[in-house]
Amino acid sequence: MTDTFKAFLVSETDGRFEPSIVDRTLDDLPPGDVVINVEYSSLNYKDALSASGNKGVTRNYPHTPGIDAAGSVESSIDPRLQPGDPVIVMGYDLGMNTAGGFAGKIRVPSDWVIRRPKSLSAEDAMVFGTAGFTAAMCVDTLLQVGIAPEQGPVLVTGATGGVGIVAVWLLRNMGFDVVASTGKSDQEALLKAVGATSVISREALLENAARPMNKPQWAAVVDTVGGAVLSNVIKSVQYGGSVACCGLVGGNDINTSVFPFILRGVNLLGVDSVELPLDVKQDIWNMIGKQWMFPDFATFKADTTRQITLPQLPEAIAQVLKGQHLGRYVVKVD
Numbered sequence: 001m002t003d004t005f006k007a008f009l010v011s012e013t014d015g016r017f018e019p020s021i022v023d024r025t026l027d028d029l030p031p032g033d034v035v036i037n038v039e040y041s042s043l044n045y046k047d048a049l050s051a052s053g054n055k056g057v058t059r060n061y062p063h064t065p066g067i068d069a070a071g072s073v074e075s076s077i078d079p080r081l082q083p084g085d086p087v088i089v090m091g092y093d094l095g096m097n098t099a100g101g102f103a104g105k106i107r108v109p110s111d112w113v114i115r116r117p118k119s120l121s122a123e124d125a126m127v128f129g130t131a132g133f134t135a136a137m138c139v140d141t142l143l144q145v146g147i148a149p150e151q152g153p154v155l156v157t158g159a160t161g162g163v164g165i166v167a168v169w170l171l172r173n174m175g176f177d178v179v180a181s182t183g184k185s186d187q188e189a190l191l192k193a194v195g196a197t198s199v200i201s202r203e204a205l206l207e208n209a210a211r212p213m214n215k216p217q218w219a220a221v222v223d224t225v226g227g228a229v230l231s232n233v234i235k236s237v238q239y240g241g242s243v244a245c246c247g248l249v250g251g252n253d254i255n256t257s258v259f260p261f262i263l264r265g266v267n268l269l270g271v272d273s274v275e276l277p278l279d280v281k282q283d284i285w286n287m288i289g290k291q292w293m294f295p296d297f298a299t300f301k302a303d304t305t306r307q308i309t310l311p312q313l314p315e316a317i318a319q320v321l322k323g324q325h326l327g328r329y330v331v332k333v334d
């Protein structure tokens, strides 16, 4: 008898996209060198788009979303990976047009497989997931251009979201003065508990949008929002400061003049976690598992992470699409 496993499957009927929990077998998975037993996945903004029929993310249905997976190797054609090895898979095509981590098993190319640091359980790896990894990438990108705490405050936009909340926590633990911007006026206490020195409204970042430049405020910015917020924030970056740009929840256009770049030497730094070469992904995960696993991680996890199961995904996805959720959803798969 063939082993079955549970999967969250989104089907398309007459332009409507309906989820269900189904039994699958390995025959339902795409070809690949490595079969992985998925213990935990996580819910990211891109998963919510895939699960709701966004053809820019997923072309063909039925489809199992889940751009993140953490678990262990079940079998591998590639001798570098052995049964039982703890692993993470994130990005590349996982969960987009390759059946993803919202299932008991995935089958992927070995070139997508990251060795999970021993210090990270599958669950804790997914507290980070792609969102937390991207926050880490944004912070690393800013550190690489020389941002340091004494230079002034760092702004994090979309701060109650997955990327934003991890960025706030990481930066605070590195000694930065973190200003968190949010559309949720009632979440100031959460953001301060996680590490924000102060909290400002999303609307405050849209003030004076008609001006070519604004008062310099930010030594650096982690922007998860894009659109009008990013367009205006660039004008408030201090001389020589940098913006790590990774998201588009607020829009994918930016409208700016060259002034911030040629009058203040502002750096706009793009961050992509998806197609990043595997060795760089591995280095960042090793950092997350070691020097960036700060002592208050357990408190951070308790404050910001909700564990859900596959049947609870539709409700969580609706929250993400409305921008109403807080922090991270970890998905217990097995």
Ligand SMILES: NC(=O)c1ccc[n+]([C@@H]2O[C@H](COP(=O)([O-])OP(=O)(O)OC[C@H]3O[C@@H](n4cnc5c(N)ncnc54)[C@H](OP(=O)(O)O)[C@@H]3O)[C@@H](O)[C@H]2O)c1
Residues within 6 Å of the ligand: 044, 045, 046, 130, 131, 134, 157, 158, 159, 160, 161, 162, 163, 164, 181, 182, 183, 184, 202, 224, 225, 229, 245, 246, 247, 248, 249, 250, 251, 271, 272, 273, 274, 320, 322, 323, 324, 325, 327
């Ligand atoms: N480049 C990459 O490799 C990469 C990787 C991961 C994620 N991303 C992108 O980064 C962004 C954030 O991802 P995430 O996982 O953190 O998403 P998320 O958990 O859904 O959080 C997004 C946050 O943005 C804010 N927001 C929602 N709607 C908004 C709007 N219309 N205008 C302004 N702000 C809004 C909300 O926070 P507040 O209420 O606190 O403002 C929300 O919690 C997404 O666009 C995602 O696609 C990119």
